[in-house]
Amino acid sequence: MTFTFYANIADNRVxxxxxxxxxxxxxxxxxxxxxxxxxxPTLELAYDATILHANYAYCSDNGYYYYLGEPVLSQQRIIxxxxxxxxxxxxxxxxxxxxxxxxxENVFNAYLKDDRMPIINKQDVNTINFPSGxxxxxxxxxxxxxx
Amino acid sequence: xxxxxxxxxxxxxxxxxxxxxxxxPGIWDPGQYDNKASYVSYSLTRTGTPVFHxxxxxxxxxxxxxxxxxxxxxxxxxxxxxxxxxxxxxxxxVFTASFHFGYKYINGDYYNMVTGDLPLSxxxxxxxxxxxxxxxxxxxxxxxxxxxxxxGQSVMNDINSGLPVSLGDDSPNGRFISRRLTNxxxxxxxxxxxxxxxxxxxxxxxxxxxxxxxxxxxxxxxxVGWGGFPSIQPIDFGFTxxxxxxxxxxxxxxxxxxxxxxxxxxxxxxxxxxxxxVGLTMCCIPxxxxxxxxxxxxxxxxxxxxxxxxxxxxxxxxxxxxYIDVNEYWQSFLDYEANYTIFLPYIGxxxxxxxxxxxxxxxxxxxxxxxxxxxxxxxxxxxxxxxVFRVLYTFPCNIYYNVAISGANFMSMYNxxxxxxxxxxxxxxxxxxxxATKDPVGVLNGVIGAVTANREYQTAKxxxxxxxxxxxxxxxxxxxxxxxxxxxxxxxxxxxxxxxxGVPSMITRQLKNLSGYTEIECVVVDTLNHCSPDEKDAILNxxxxxxxx
Numbered sequence: 204m205t206f207t208f209y210a211n212i213a214d215n216r217v218x219x220x221x222x223x224x225x226x227x228x229x230x231x232x233x234x235x236x237x238x239x240x241x242x243x244p245t246l247e248l249a250y251d252a253t254i255l256h257a258n259y260a261y262c263s264d265n266g267y268y269y270y271l272g273e274p275v276l277s278q279q280r281i282i283x284x285x286x287x288x289x290x291x292x293x294x295x296x297x298x299x300x301x302x303x304x305x306x307x308e309n310v311f312n313a314y315l316k317d318d319r320m321p322i323i324n325k326q327d328v329n330t331i332n333f334p335s336g337x338x339x340x341x342x343x344x345x346x347x348x349x350x
Numbered sequence: 351x352x353x354x355x356x357x358x359x360x361x362x363x364x365x366x367x368x369x370x371x372x373x374x375p376g377i378w379d380p381g382q383y384d385n386k387a388s389y390v391s392y393s394l395t396r397t398g399t400p401v402f403h404x405x406x407x408x409x410x411x412x413x414x415x416x417x418x419x420x421x422x423x424x425x426x427x428x429x430x431x432x433x434x435x436x437x438x439x440x441x442x443x444v445f446t447a448s449f450h451f452g453y454k455y456i457n458g459d460y461y462n463m464v465t466g467d468l469p470l471s472x473x474x475x476x477x478x479x480x481x482x483x484x485x486x487x488x489x490x491x492x493x494x495x496x497x498x499x500x501x502g503q504s505v506m507n508d509i510n511s512g513l514p515v516s517l518g519d520d521s522p523n524g525r526f527i528s529r530r531l532t533n534x535x536x537x538x539x540x541x542x543x544x545x546x547x548x549x550x551x552x553x554x555x556x557x558x559x560x561x562x563x564x565x566x567x568x569x570x571x572x573x574v575g576w577g578g579f580p581s582i583q584p585i586d587f588g589f590t591x592x593x594x595x596x597x598x599x600x601x602x603x604x605x606x607x608x609x610x611x612x613x614x615x616x617x618x619x620x621x622x623x624x625x626x627x628v629g630l631t632m633c634c635i636p637x638x639x640x641x642x643x644x645x646x647x648x649x650x651x652x653x654x655x656x657x658x659x660x661x662x663x664x665x666x667x668x669x670x671x672x673y674i675d676v677n678e679y680w681q682s683f684l685d686y687e688a689n690y691t692i693f694l695p696y697i698g699x700x701x702x703x704x705x706x707x708x709x710x711x712x713x714x715x716x717x718x719x720x721x722x723x724x725x726x727x728x729x730x731x732x733x734x735x736x737x738v739f740r741v742l743y744t745f746p747c748n749i750y751y752n753v754a755i756s757g758a759n760f761m762s763m764y765n766x767x768x769x770x771x772x773x774x775x776x777x778x779x780x781x782x783x784x785x786a787t788k789d790p791v792g793v794l795n796g797v798i799g800a801v802t803a804n805r806e807y808q809t810a811k812x813x814x815x816x817x818x819x820x821x822x823x824x825x826x827x828x829x830x831x832x833x834x835x836x837x838x839x840x841x842x843x844x845x846x847x848x849x850x851x852g853v854p855s856m857i858t859r860q861l862k863n864l865s866g867y868t869e870i871e872c873v874v875v876d877t878l879n880h881c882s883p884d885e886k887d888a889i890l891n892x893x894x895x896x897x898x899x
Contacts, residue, residue, distance in 0.1 A: 217898040218861075289889050290897060293878060297889065298862035298899075302873035306852030306896070308866030313682035315854035321844070322684070326837040333714055334672035336831025337634040337695050337749070343595045344633060344720060344750070345603075348626040349650040350591025350661070 204264045205231045206246060208271075211259035215270070218290045218297055220259075228253045235262070246271070246283045255281060259288075267292045574740045576715055577728055579666040584721055590628065592662035592720050593647060594640050600630070602657050603647065626650035631723060631750040634830055639667045640720070665721050671714040671832050676707050676731075679838055685709075689837040694727050696747040696825035702834070706742050707731045714832045716749075723750025751826040851896065861899055869896045 206229070213223030234247040246260065246269070260269045260283070268291040272284035290297065304310065585592055593599070607624060626649045642660035646653050678685040690702040694714070702712075710733040718725040729743040847853075852867045861868065870893040875886045 214898060216892070216896060219899075287885075289881075289885055290892060293881060293885075293889060296878050296880070297893070299860065300873050300875065300877065300893075301858065301860045302870040302893065304855040304857050304859055304864070304868060305871035305894075306867070306869040307855040307857070307864060308848050308852045308868070310857055310859065310864060311848075311853040311855040312857070313680075313853065314686070315856055316683045317854050319851060320684070320847075320853075321842045322687075323840045323842050325840060326689070327840055329836045329838070330833055331674050331836065332833040333674055333831055336671050337669065338636040339634070339830060340637070341632045341634050341751075341826070342637055342640065343597070343600065343753070344631045344662075345593040345595045345600070345647075346628040346631070346721060347591055347593070347647075347649045348589060348628060350588070350645075350648045 204233050204235045204262055205229065206233045206235075206248070207261045207263065208254045208257035209259040209261070210257060211270075215288070216290070219294045220268075220288070220291050224259060227257050230254065233262075244269070244285045244287075246285055248281055250276065250279045250281055257283075260285065571736055571738050573738055574730075574742075576730065576741060577717060577726060577744065579717060583665040585662065585665045590721065591648065592665065593645075594637070594642050594660040594662055599647075599657070599659055603654065606654050623649040623652045626652075627755065630753045630755050632753060632826065633723065633749050633751065634826065635667055635669060635718060635720075635749070639669060640664075662720055665719060667718045667720060669716040669718060671716070673711050673713040674834060675711050676709070676834070676836075678709055680841065684839050684841055687839045691835040691837075692729065692832060693829060693835070694729075694745060694747075694832050695828065695830050696725065696749045697727055697745045699835075700743070700745060702729070702743070709734050712834070718749060723748045725749050747825070749825065864899050866899060867896060868893075868899050870894055 208227045208229070209224040210227055211220055211224050213220040217223065228251055230248045230251065232248065236245045236247070238244065248254070255274055257274075258271050260271055261267075262269065268288040269285040270288055272286075275282045584590060595603075640660075640662060641664040643663050644658045645661035646655060647657065647659045648654075676690070679688075685708055686704050688704055688708070690704055690707060691699050692702055692714075693699050710731045713730045713732070715728050715730070716725050717728065725747050727745045727747060728741050729745075730739060730741040732739045849867055852869055856871065873890070873893065875881075875890050878886050878889060881889065
C-alpha cells in the first residue's frame with residue numbers, strides 16, 4: 204500500500220492537521236497489517252532514514268490518516284504501530300456537521316453559567332452612595348391641636 | 351422576518367447617558383481635535399436629531415473601521431475607505447468608496463442598516479455628516495422610515511443655523527448632500543438585540559427559541575411609577591396644625607407656657623394649652639422640602655401673639671435621593687452571582703435581588719407625612735435593556751425622633767426602649783441557660799431572639815403618638831443617606847482559559863463556521879456516511895470531549 208509519511212506537530216485534538224504536517228517521504232510498498240496482537244494496525248516498510256522520524260502517515264489507498272508510534276527496526280525494515288486519526292480522516296464530513304455547541308473559544312454566551320470558571324472564595328465588596336438623602340441638619344416639627 | 355430601525359429608536363441610542371464615545375481600532379487619537387487629527391464623533395443637532403461626524407484628517411489610505419458602543423451594548427459601526435487625491439496642487443484625503451454603517455454583530459459580520467455610496471467630491475471639507483432623514487421635517491415628501499443622508503460641512507452649518515435643507519442638492523458649488531441611503535431591515539434576532547439592548551457583541555450568542563408549551567410567549571412589561579400621596583391632607587381639616595420651628599421658637603413657646611403672669615396662668619390653667627400640644631419631634635428632612643407660610647402659633651383656641659411661626663402648608667413631602675447606575679462588571683454570568691444590599695435611612699439594610707437592579711438605574715425616594723412621621727421608602731429600577739421604569743420595593747418607616755416635653759412623655763419613651771432592651775437581655779439569658787443545660791435549640795432560639803431584639807432596637811420605628819409619648823429613633827443617629835453594598839464574585843481564570851477549554855456557548859452551528867476549541871453538546875452523526883458505527887461513536891466522543899477546529 205502507498206503511504207505518505209509526515210512529521211506532525213499538531214495536538215491530537217486538532218481536526219484539520221494539514222498545516223502542522225511536514226512531509227518526510229512516500230513509500231509505495233508498505234505492508235499494512237490491520238490488526239496486530241494489540242489490536243492496532245502496523246506498517247512495515249524498507250528502512251529509510253528520512254521516514255524513521257515520522258509520527259504520522261496517510262494511506263492513499265484507503266484515505267485514512269494514522270498516528271505512528273515509535274519505530275522498531277528489524278532486519279533493515281521499519282515497523283510502526285499505528286492508530287487511526289478519525290478527526291483528520293473525516294475532517295470534511297465533520298466540518299459539515301451541524302451541532303449544538305457546548306463550549307467554544309470564539310462563539311459563546313458569557314451569560315451562561317460556567318461551572319469550570321475558577322471563582323475565588325472571596326468577594327470584592329464595594330459601597331456606592333446615593334447622591335443625596337436626609338439632611339445632616341435636624342429640623343423640629345411642632346404639632347398642635349387647633350390652628 | 352426582518353424589521354427596520356425607526357428614527358426614534360435611533361435617537362434613543364444617543365439620548366442615553368454614559369454612552370462610550372468611541373471604541374475600536376484605527377488611528378484614532380481622542381486627545382486631538384486639531385486639523386491634523388481624524389475622528390468620528392456623534393452629537394445631537396439643535397433639532398435633537400442624532401448626527402455622526404466623520405472627519406478624515408490624517409487617515410492613512412485604505413479601509414478604516416470604527417464603532418461606537420452605546421449604553422445598551424449595541425454598536426454602530428463605520429467602515430470607510432479613504433484615498434488620496436489632488437486638488438489645486440495639494441494632496442488631500444477624500445472618502446473614495448462606499449462605506450458601511452451598521453451594527454457589528456458576530457466576529458466581524460456586519461448587518462448593514464444603512465447602505466449607499468458616498469459622493470466622491472468631498473474634497474475641501476474633509477468632513478462628512480450622516481443623519482436620519484427625518485430631521486428634514488419641513489419636507490412632507492420625505493419618508494420617515496429611517497433612511498439616512500450624508501452631507502458636508504456647509505449643509506451642517508445650514509442645519510445648525512435653522513436654514514431649510516433639501517435633497518437633490520447633490521454637490522453643487524462645493525456643497526454636497528448625498529443620495530438617499532437605504533435603511534436595510536435587520537433580521538429579527540439582530541433587531542431584537544440591538545433595540546432591546548440584549549446585544550453583547552463581545553459574547554455573541556443566539557437567542558433561545560420559546561418552543562414547547564402553550565404559552566403566549568408574551569410577557570408584558572409596563573411602567574410602575576412612583577407611589578403618590580393621599581388626595582386629602584388632614585391638616586386641612588383645622589383640627590391639627592404643623593409648625594416648622596427652631597429652638598428660638600420653642601423658647602418663646604416655653605416662656606409663654608411657663609410665664610409668671612398670674613392672670614395669664616389662671617387662664618392657661620383653665621384652658622390647658624399644654625394638653626393641645628400633640629407632639630414635638632426632630633427630623634432630618636431637608637428644610638427646603640418643607641413648605642411653610644408665616645403664621646401666628648395657635649394652640650387649641652389660644653394664640654401666641656407677637657411672634658411669627660412657620661406653619662406647614664403641605665403635609666406631604668417627597669425626598670428623592672437620586673440614582674445609582676448599577677452596571678455589569680464582568681459582563682458575564684458572574685455579574686448575576688453578585689449580592690446587593692441597600693442601606694436605607696430609618697429602615698436599615700435590605701437585600702436587593704440582583705436580577706431586579708443589575709444593568710439598570712436604581713432610584714430611591716421617600717414619601718413622608720409630616721403629621722405622623724410615617725414614611726414609605728420606594729426603590730425603583732429602570733432597566734437599561736428595556737428602559738421601563740418600575741418601583742420594585744417599598745419599605746415603611748417612621749422618621750420622627752420624638753422629643754419629650756413632659757414627664758409623661760419621658761416615661762413613655764423610657765418604657766418603650768426599656769422593653770426592647772429587656773427583650774434582648776432575655777434572649778441573652780436564654781442563651782446562657784440553654785448553654786448550661788446543653789440545649790442547642792434553646793441556644794439557637796436565644797441567639798435569634800437576641801439578634802431580632804437588637805435589630806428591632808436599632809431600627810426601632812415607634813408609631814407617632816399624638817399624646818407626645820414616643821420612643822427614640824435610632825435612625826436619627828445613623829447614616830442619613832442611602833447606599834448600596836455590592837459584593838462581586840472574583841474570577842481567577844488562568845491564561846488561555848478560553849482557548850484551552852472554551853466557555854459555554856449553547857449555539858447551533860455548522861462546525862465549518864467555527865474555529866478554535868470546540869466541545870459539542872449533541873449532534874446526529876448519521877451524515878458521516880463513510881464511517882463504521884464504531885468510528886461514528888469514537889468521533890462523537892471526541893467532539894464531546896473537545897477538539898480544535
